[in-house]
Amino acid sequence: MGNDRFTQLLSESVGEVLESMFFTGVFDEDASSKEERQLIAARLSFRGTPSGEFGIGTKPETVQKLSASFLGEDESSISESQSGEVLCELANMLCGSFLSRLEKNGRFDLSKPELQPAGTEMPQDCAIRREFHSEEGSLQVWLALEQSA
Amino acid sequence: MAYNVLIVDDSPAMRRFVLRVLDLSGLEIGSCSQAENGEAALAVLGKEWVDVVLTDINMPVMDGESFVRNMNANDAYRSIPVIVVSTDNTEGRVRQMMSLGAKGYVKKPFLPETLREEVEKVLGVCHG
Numbered sequence: 576m577g578n579d580r581f582t583q584l585l586s587e588s589v590g591e592v593l594e595s596m597f598f599t600g601v602f603d604e605d606a607s608s609k610e611e612r613q614l615i616a617a618r619l620s621f622r623g624t625p626s627g628e629f630g631i632g633t634k635p636e637t638v639q640k641l642s643a644s645f646l647g648e649d650e651s652s653i654s655e656s657q658s659g660e661v662l663c664e665l666a667n668m669l670c671g672s673f674l675s676r677l678e679k680n681g682r683f684d685l686s687k688p689e690l691q692p693a694g695t696e697m698p699q700d701c702a703i704r705r706e707f708h709s710e711e712g713s714l715q716v717w718l719a720l721e722q723s724a
Numbered sequence: 725m726a727y728n729v730l731i732v733d734d735s736p737a738m739r740r741f742v743l744r745v746l747d748l749s750g751l752e753i754g755s756c757s758q759a760e761n762g763e764a765a766l767a768v769l770g771k772e773w774v775d776v777v778l779t780d781i782n783m784p785v786m787d788g789e790s791f792v793r794n795m796n797a798n799d800a801y802r803s804i805p806v807i808v809v810s811t812d813n814t815e816g817r818v819r820q821m822m823s824l825g826a827k828g829y830v831k832k833p834f835l836p837e838t839l840r841e842e843v844e845k846v847l848g849v850c851h852g
Binding site: 591592595596642645646647657660661663664667668670671672674675678679680681682683684685687 | 734735736737738740741744782784810811812813814815816817831832833834835
């Protein structure tokens with residue numbers, strides 16, 4: 576399967592998750608810039624066919640806004656721990672949505688998403704690396720696949 | 725009639741989102757209990773009256789599949805309707821959970837009205 580297909584499925588997943596559960600839409604998408612930024616990131620691994628890693632990263636202020644939308648609360652009342660939980664849940668939903676589109680009849684086991692230290696770099700060998708833009712800010716999404724033996 | 729709900733998910737954020745959706749749904753909610761995995765949920769069921777269970781699948785300690793199996797193996801819990809709320813939208817998983825006894829399946833991401841409709845369906849809530 577080519578990267579174009581992966582990119583298309585990823586775009587569909589990001590659009591659906593942000594619209595239905597974060598009440599915001601993606602208005603632009605591009606290949607992710609490689610400039611160094613202090614991002615908060617969450618990543619998880621998945622086992623199945625294929626297996627790999629999935630991650631998302633965004634600025635602290637963006638995850639604060641997304642958390643407020645998701646939890647239905649004021650931004651000012653969102654704690655750091657809550658925004659971390661929401662980022663992990665966002666990663667979980669995006670990965671699940673993407674894999675379900677990729678293999679409707681497949682079976683995947685997803686690990687629990689983990690927050691990554693600020694400044695964590697994305698894997699260099701990503702199959703896909705995209706940046707999505709919404710009113711709340713930008714969201715980087717990456718996908719790395721294990722090479723089959 | 726007010727319904728007592730049990731939300732089972734290892735993500736506190738998702739439990740909160742589901743609770744928010746139920747609050748906004750117009751459905752009359754009596755109590756809303758929460759548990760972070762199947763084992764904790766079984767402990768809640770042993771202590772409290774629950775009308776409907778909403779459970780994730782992928783959880784530590786006891787996952788949703790084992791939880792639903794345990795519920796069905798217990799005469800006291802078998803009749804409580806279970807709705808699975810999961811990111812795993814693959815057809816095989818949906819079939820498996822329904823065959824284990826789940827009465828509904830809501831795929832994450834979901835629209836708030838989708839969850840409300842599923843809860844109303846399994847509870848037999850009629851409008852009008």
